[in-house]
Amino acid sequence: MSSTVPAAFARSRAHVYDLLAAAFDGQADVLVLAIEDGAFAELADVLPMEPALGSLDGTAPDAESLEIGYDNLFAVPGPHYVPPVASSHAGGSAGDLDSDSAYRAADGGTFFGDPARRMAERYEQVGFEPGVGDGLPDHVAAELAFLSALASAIADRHEGGDGGSEELATLETLERETLAEMEWLDSFASAVADQDRGDGVYADLARFAASFVRWDADGRVEDGGEPVARAQGTRSGST
Numbered sequence: 001m002s003s004t005v006p007a008a009f010a011r012s013r014a015h016v017y018d019l020l021a022a023a024f025d026g027q028a029d030v031l032v033l034a035i036e037d038g039a040f041a042e043l044a045d046v047l048p049m050e051p052a053l054g055s056l057d058g059t060a061p062d063a064e065s066l067e068i069g070y071d072n073l074f075a076v077p078g079p080h081y082v083p084p085v086a087s088s089h090a091g092g093s094a095g096d097l098d099s100d101s102a103y104r105a106a107d108g109g110t111f112f113g114d115p116a117r118r119m120a121e122r123y124e125q126v127g128f129e130p131g132v133g134d135g136l137p138d139h140v141a142a143e144l145a146f147l148s149a150l151a152s153a154i155a156d157r158h159e160g161g162d163g164g165s166e167e168l169a170t171l172e173t174l175e176r177e178t179l180a181e182m183e184w185l186d187s188f189a190s191a192v193a194d195q196d197r198g199d200g201v202y203a204d205l206a207r208f209a210a211s212f213v214r215w216d217a218d219g220r221v222e223d224g225g226e227p228v229a230r231a232q233g234t235r236s237g238s239t
Contacts, residue, residue: 153171
């Protein structure tokens with residue numbers, strides 16, 4: 001297979017993860033643009049698992065209503081709050097990382113547990129700083145931003161002719177480890193579906209993210225593979 005295929009594929013995956021990271025960081029304007037621009041519909045057309053899009057395909061709610069929905073679900077502890085962190089869904093003992101985050105133990109859930117410690121160690125290996133996720137290493141937005149940054153860095157290595165380098169191998173190992181750890185998104189998506197009292201956008205987004213990560217973890221590139229999608233108006237971290 002030509003090295004241009006994995007490079008293009010990795011670049012496309014980086015865009016998708018960047019979009020998801022921005023959406024789960026509460027960037028409502030990015031999510032509105034993606035829905036209106038048909039980015040999720042494009043993805044559904046090329047992915048083999050045919051994810052149900054629901055409210056992600058059609059007319060987008062206004063940004064203000066999405067911001068309110070985001071706060072009710074992921075930011076303000078209350079009756080519909082769903083902790084957006086792996087430690088609350090994947091279990092694990094509390095770690096010794098410190099934080100002044102308002103999320104900490106807001107609903108009795110676990111914060112800064114083993115998943116957070118493992119993700120922080122992975123970030124440190126490559127000098128990654130998420131810039132999203134309220135400073136929580138295992139926040140869904142931070143993990144997705146990390147996958148975006150890894151995919152982008154992998155694309156850079158392929159395009160630079162470093163297909164067999166030790167650095168590339170490290171990036172790919174970190175990517176596999178992170179994808180394997182993100183099985184918690186299934187539990188997260190179920191919890192969001194139970195609590196989303198708005199337009200259902202975040203419930204559909206969480207289900208979509210869980211499906212995309214599961215597909216990606218199962219094996220991303222096949223012979224003759226093509227880039228998975230176009231996603232606009234996003235941002236990502238850097239390695």
